[in-house]
Amino acid sequence: MKMLNPQPMSLSHVKQGLLLSVGLFWLALPLGAIPQTAEELVEQGRQLYQSGEFSAAAAIWETAASRSSQEGNQLEQAVALSNLSAALQELGDWEGAKAAIAESLVLIERETDSPSGVRVLAQILNTRGGLEFTLGQTEAAVTTWEQAADAYRQAGEKSGEYRAMINQARALQALGLYRRSVTRLEQLQTRLAQESDSDTKVTALLALGNALRLVGNLEQSETVLRDSLATAQRLQSLGAISESAIALGNTVRARQDGEAALALYQQAAATAESVDTQVQARLNALSLLVETPLTLSDSASEPLIQSWIPQIQDQIAALPPSRMAVYARIKFAQTWLQWHQGKSSLSSVLPEAAKLLGTAVQQAKSIGDRRAESYALGNLGELYERDGQWQQAQSLTQQALELAEYINAVDIAYRWEWQLGRLLLAQGDRPGAVIAYSEAVTSLESLRLDLVTTNREVQFSFRDSVEPVYRELVALLLDAPSPAGNRTSSQGVSQENLQKALQAIESLKLAELDNFFRDACVDSNAVELDKQQVDLTAAIVYPIVLGDRLEVIVSIPNQPLQHYSTPLPKDEIEQTLISLRRSLVTRTSRQYRVHANTVYNWLIAPIQDTLANSGIKTLVFVPDGLFRNIPMAALYDGEQFLLEKYSVAISPGLKLTAPQPLKRQTLKALTAGLTEERLGFAQLPNVAIEIQEINAALSGIVLMDNGFTRNTLQEQLLKTPFPVVHIATHGQFSSSAEDTFILAWDDRINVNELDSLLRVRNRSNSNEALELLVLSACQTATGDDRAALGLAGMAVRAGARSTLATLWYIDDAATVPLMVDFYKFLNQDNLTKSEALRQAQLNLLKNPDYQHPIYWAAYVLVGNWL
Numbered sequence: 001m002k003m004l005n006p007q008p009m010s011l012s013h014v015k016q017g018l019l020l021s022v023g024l025f026w027l028a029l030p031l032g033a034i035p036q037t038a039e040e041l042v043e044q045g046r047q048l049y050q051s052g053e054f055s056a057a058a059a060i061w062e063t064a065a066s067r068s069s070q071e072g073n074q075l076e077q078a079v080a081l082s083n084l085s086a087a088l089q090e091l092g093d094w095e096g097a098k099a100a101i102a103e104s105l106v107l108i109e110r111e112t113d114s115p116s117g118v119r120v121l122a123q124i125l126n127t128r129g130g131l132e133f134t135l136g137q138t139e140a141a142v143t144t145w146e147q148a149a150d151a152y153r154q155a156g157e158k159s160g161e162y163r164a165m166i167n168q169a170r171a172l173q174a175l176g177l178y179r180r181s182v183t184r185l186e187q188l189q190t191r192l193a194q195e196s197d198s199d200t201k202v203t204a205l206l207a208l209g210n211a212l213r214l215v216g217n218l219e220q221s222e223t224v225l226r227d228s229l230a231t232a233q234r235l236q237s238l239g240a241i242s243e244s245a246i247a248l249g250n251t252v253r254a255r256q257d258g259e260a261a262l263a264l265y266q267q268a269a270a271t272a273e274s275v276d277t278q279v280q281a282r283l284n285a286l287s288l289l290v291e292t293p294l295t296l297s298d299s300a301s302e303p304l305i306q307s308w309i310p311q312i313q314d315q316i317a318a319l320p321p322s323r324m325a326v327y328a329r330i331k332f333a334q335t336w337l338q339w340h341q342g343k344s345s346l347s348s349v350l351p352e353a354a355k356l357l358g359t360a361v362q363q364a365k366s367i368g369d370r371r372a373e374s375y376a377l378g379n380l381g382e383l384y385e386r387d388g389q390w391q392q393a394q395s396l397t398q399q400a401l402e403l404a405e406y407i408n409a410v411d412i413a414y415r416w417e418w419q420l421g422r423l424l425l426a427q428g429d430r431p432g433a434v435i436a437y438s439e440a441v442t443s444l445e446s447l448r449l450d451l452v453t454t455n456r457e458v459q460f461s462f463r464d465s466v467e468p469v470y471r472e473l474v475a476l477l478l479d480a481p482s483p484a485g486n487r488t489s490s491q492g493v494s495q496e497n498l499q500k501a502l503q504a505i506e507s508l509k510l511a512e513l514d515n516f517f518r519d520a521c522v523d524s525n526a527v528e529l530d531k532q533q534v535d536l537t538a539a540i541v542y543p544i545v546l547g548d549r550l551e552v553i554v555s556i557p558n559q560p561l562q563h564y565s566t567p568l569p570k571d572e573i574e575q576t577l578i579s580l581r582r583s584l585v586t587r588t589s590r591q592y593r594v595h596a597n598t599v600y601n602w603l604i605a606p607i608q609d610t611l612a613n614s615g616i617k618t619l620v621f622v623p624d625g626l627f628r629n630i631p632m633a634a635l636y637d638g639e640q641f642l643l644e645k646y647s648v649a650i651s652p653g654l655k656l657t658a659p660q661p662l663k664r665q666t667l668k669a670l671t672a673g674l675t676e677e678r679l680g681f682a683q684l685p686n687v688a689i690e691i692q693e694i695n696a697a698l699s700g701i702v703l704m705d706n707g708f709t710r711n712t713l714q715e716q717l718l719k720t721p722f723p724v725v726h727i728a729t730h731g732q733f734s735s736s737a738e739d740t741f742i743l744a745w746d747d748r749i750n751v752n753e754l755d756s757l758l759r760v761r762n763r764s765n766s767n768e769a770l771e772l773l774v775l776s777a778c779q780t781a782t783g784d785d786r787a788a789l790g791l792a793g794m795a796v797r798a799g800a801r802s803t804l805a806t807l808w809y810i811d812d813a814a815t816v817p818l819m820v821d822f823y824k825f826l827n828q829d830n831l832t833k834s835e836a837l838r839q840a841q842l843n844l845l846k847n848p849d850y851q852h853p854i855y856w857a858a859y860v861l862v863g864n865w866l
Contacts, residue, residue, distance in 0.1 A: 038068040038076045042083065049087055051276070052323030055368030058087035065100075075120055078107040082124045089131055092370060092407030101128045115155055122151035126164055133171055141171045158195075162188060162204035166211045185212060189224060202232045202240045206247055213251045216737075221251045242272040246281050253284075258292045276324050279315050282308060283328060287335045305339060321363040326372040329360040330379050337383075350387055357383060371412070374403035378416045385423060394423045414443035418469050421476075430476065437473040441504055444469060444511070462515040470508040475546045477501040478563065498561040502553055505544055509622065509653030516737055516793045534661070535832075535866055538618040539611060540654065543603055545573055545625040554607055556614050564606040577626040584634060584853050585808050592853060596636035604635060604642065611646075618834050619646045620865055622653055628788030629780060631807055631857040633841065641853070643841055647834035649865035652792035660801060661866045667827060670716050671695055672703040673728035674743060681730040681743055684777055686813055690728050693820045698724065709746045714757050723771040725758075725800070726819075730809075731778030733790030740790035742775065751790065755797040772826075772833065773800035776819065779809040795862035802833050802865070806858040814855040818844055834865040 041064035048057035061084040068077035081104035088097040104124050111117035125148035133141035145168035152160035165188050172181040188208055195201045205228035212221035225248040232240035249264035265285035272278035286308050289301050316332055319325035333356040340349045357380040364373035381396030397419050404413035421436035444466060477497040540555040547570050554562040580595035604611075604619075611619075619642070621632050632650070633643035642648060671694055673687040688704070695702050701716050708729070717725070731742040741748040749757070758770060775794070780787040788807070795803035804822070818840045825836035837859060844856040 038064045038071060038073060038080065041067065042076070042080055045080075045083060045087070049083070049090075051320075052325070052369075053321070053367050054087045054090040054323070058084055058091060061087060074107045075111050075117060078104040078111070078120050078124065081107070082120070082127050085131065086127050089127075089134060090371075091368065092409065094131075094135065094408070097131055101131060118151055119155040119157060119160075122148050122155055122157065122160055122164075125151060126160065126167070129164070129167060129171075133167070138171050142168055145171065159200040159203050162192070162200075163207060166204075166207050170211055170214070185217075185220075189220075192224075192227075197231050197234050199235070199237065199240065202228055202235065202237065202244065205231065206240075206244055209244075209251065210247055213247075213254060218251055218255050219738075222248065222255065225251055238271045239273045239277070242268040242277045242281065245271070246277070246284065249281075249284060253288060253292075258288055262288055275315055275319065276322075279312065279319065279328050280324070282312050282315075283331050283335070286312060287331065287338075290335050290339045309336065309339075321367045323364075323367070323369050323372045326360045326364045326367075326369065326376055329356050329363070330376055333357050333360075333379070333383075346387055350383065353383055354380065370403045370407050371409050374400045374407070374409065374416070375412055377403065378412065378419065381416070381423075382419060385419065385426075390423055390427050394420065394427075397423060410443050410447050414440045414447065414469070415465070417443060418472075421472070425476070434473070434476050437469065437476060438500075440469050441473055441507065445507060462511075466511060466515070467508065470504050470511070471544075471546055473504050474501045474544060474551070477504070478551050478565065493563055495560055498553060498563055501544075501551075502542065502555075502561070505542060505622075505624070506653050512789060513652065513793055513796060516735065516789050535618065537615055538620055538865065539614070539616045540620045540622065540651075541603060542622050543624050543627050545570055545627070550602055552603055552606070556610070556616065559614065562607055562610065566602050574626050577630055581626075581629050584631070584857060587852055587854055592634070593636050596634055596641075596853075597638055599630065600635040600637050600642065603632075604637070608637075617646060618649065618832070618865055620649045620651050622651050623788075628786075628792065629807065631853070631860055633838075633860075634853040634857040641845070643838060643845065643856075647832065647838040647865070648861075649834040650792075650860050650862045651865075652796055652862065660864050661832075667698050667724055667823070668720075668722050669694065669698040669700040669724040669726050670703070670720070670722040671698075671700060671726045671728075672708040672713060672744075674705060674708060674730065674745065676705055678743060678745060679748070684728070684730070686815055687728045687777065689813075690776065690816045690819055693816055694726055694823060697820055697823045700724075706745050708744055710744050710749055710753070710757075713744065713749075717757055723769070724774065725770060725772070726774040726776070728776045731775055732781050733778060733787055733794060733805075734781040735786035735789050737790075737793060739781065740794060742778065751794050751797055754794070755799070758799050770798070770800040771802065773798045773803045774819075775803065775805040776815060777809050778806050780807055791860075791862060800863065802861060802863040804833075804837065804859060804861050807860060808854075808858045810855060810858055812855065814844055814850045818856065818859065832866045834861050837861050 041060050045057040045060040045064060048054075048060065061080045064080035065077050065084060068074075068080055081100045085097045085100035085104065088094075088100060101124065105128070108117060108121050108124060112121050125144050129141045129144035129148055132138070132144055145164045149161050149164035149168065152158075152164055165184060169181045169184040169188075172184065185208060188204070192201060192204055192208065195204075205224055209221045209225035209228055212218075212224060225244060229241065229244035229248055232244050245264045245268035249261040249268065252264065253261035262285055265281045265288065268281035269278050269285065272281060286305065289305050312332060316325070316328050319328065333353045336356075337346075337349060337353050357376055360376035361373060361380065364370070364376050377396050378400035381393045381400060384390075384393035384396060397416050401413060401416035401420060404410075404416060417436050417440035421433045421440060424430075424436055425433035477493075477500050479493055479497075536557045538557070542553040542555075544551040544553070548567065550566045550568055550573055552564050552566075556562065576595055576598055580592060580599060583589050583592035583595055586592075619632070621627070623630070623632075628650075633641060633648045635642040671691050673684070673691045674681075675684050675688045677683045691702055691704060700722060701720065703712055703716065716722075727742055729743045732740065734740045737751050740751040742754065743749075758773075773795075780791065791803075791805055791807070794805070821840035821843050822836055825831050825839045826833065828836070831839070841856040841859065844850040850856060
């Protein structure tokens, strides 16, 4: 009895042409080869399914189920129906898939006393888990896959048990239970390490390595896939060697090791037993050479590309119709066009690319795969868009979108909505473009859980394929920029459009942090900015960097949203911000005043009178792009720093950090720090003085040097609900969660581990919020243009209402008086956190030894400013 073990994690497609598909399949078989028994039919369907011919597989399994019913073989009928459900999921026929799986469960109820019955039950549960996951019933999927793993275990089928465990781990992540997911995968890795070599072990290691890559654990993924490859080599299983080499190549490619990835793809192509696998390996290698600068010289890689292209073309042309063949044509067309870019005009290569994509469309139709058809049509539409053939491009894009919507394939529908928006805009239909872009953003919102667990390998690169949708919508809503050198006011842009633009940019902030963590468990606390009534003296300032201008939206309580725009190329904006940051950390330079004044004129000057007349005391910035790297308190109007006029705070987004007043109480602190050189990091001699002074100002517990370990920190966090946690140690904020960390005596604690420690504390002391997390001696990673995302991420993930951190490390005695003053002011009932920080910074600014912003501007308050 052949059991199907599909990969149920992908979004699915629509049932089409089952009778036609099965008829063509029978005609293609040699005389006498037509299967006679239900079991033979099930096996034929399995072969078709694995080759990507889902429609034909579904038709055969329908026949198998009918024949089993006639023969009175309920077990075989249950198998056929379970497999049919898997195929219908791939075809997007959700009702058919649900009916098939429900009928199979009814049939198996009376058959679970036998080992074969338990195996079939496990398969059915595994398939049902995939259906529940795809339909958004994620909690139910977790439970079903756990039941499937138990049934597989009872039946003695380890490979099935491992697959169910992997599926369950990925579903846990989709629920935001990232640590539980990783723990489950690590448990599986431990079990596999004890297994003797077998095909089952290779299969499970391969699935585990791919799952780890998709959740962003690249280092662990590489370790597991190297084990998979080594095991396959010991077994001398050429097919498994090729599959493991391709998967490992994808992981090391994601780790930016192009040379190693290329070698692995070439190894896979050389050992592949099937043409499909060989084409996949060669396509991956070709796209790598075209897309990624390798240490191979152009003169060395170019002949390789030229020799591979005709070989791959011939192999693709010979592939029988299947989803794999359709996607191979699409990927080859994309790579081929990219290779020709700069070498040939688009019009000269368009006919060949259009022919490839047109064939992909026809093949997808012939096998009834509407998902593949939508993907091929959309890519063909994009090709015509690039050539400026707007109407043809729009027609193809609309066809692709209709198919994607019909099968509920939101992950590709958003791309065609975005593409349609671009096409409508190009043809002058601005209202239609706004609608299309808005629908694309809505689709992305519904995809939030899927996007964060999706690697570049499966079509998503956040900066290329997600972020631009939000920014282009904002650009449309805020209309076109004014002539160079002039500013536009909010006149001409409706309050409705301003509000929509803010909603889009807030959603982008949330998506950026999801992408940073590769985890959609960042909580959203929606706050309507124009109705923010918690602090009537606070204005919210949104700088928004677009390709050709800087937009600023300001929300002042009880007033309409303010809006102004400065036409400047994005590169010029970013270069000014980079120059400002560099000058701020150079003690001997006063050049920062020029750059700080320029940025002040962008952000504050157009509204300075309104702010003064509105009684505003606090400016809360929701920074965008490289504005995250800039301490706003250091902006300069020509006479004064912004700090001298207002208290300043940073919010990653008000959907993430709702303002809430500080609970006035006797502040107690858990204080930890390192003074000695540890793990390659220099000593921090002033930390001892800092900790001593803070401990004198606030009662609490101190963990110093070898007393500050991961375990001791966790023990103290669990023991006492301190409202303040102050950590003075080396730390780094980076655009990667894995590289955002603080240093303890025994090891680095990265942002996800810190999150786990603090969330355990919060769960144990649910009535005692962590009011403030202070991270002194930290810095943003140099040369990383998105490093300050790590600061926002650390602030949000810590679960603290507010985080006080440093953008750069100051190894100077100035840290001690600033921190002591901050806590002194914080204990005053009439001061907010942001004002307490401001007063401490002003005290430094008044000191002739510390007037340069390098000493006082590094400290930024993130989150709740009250």
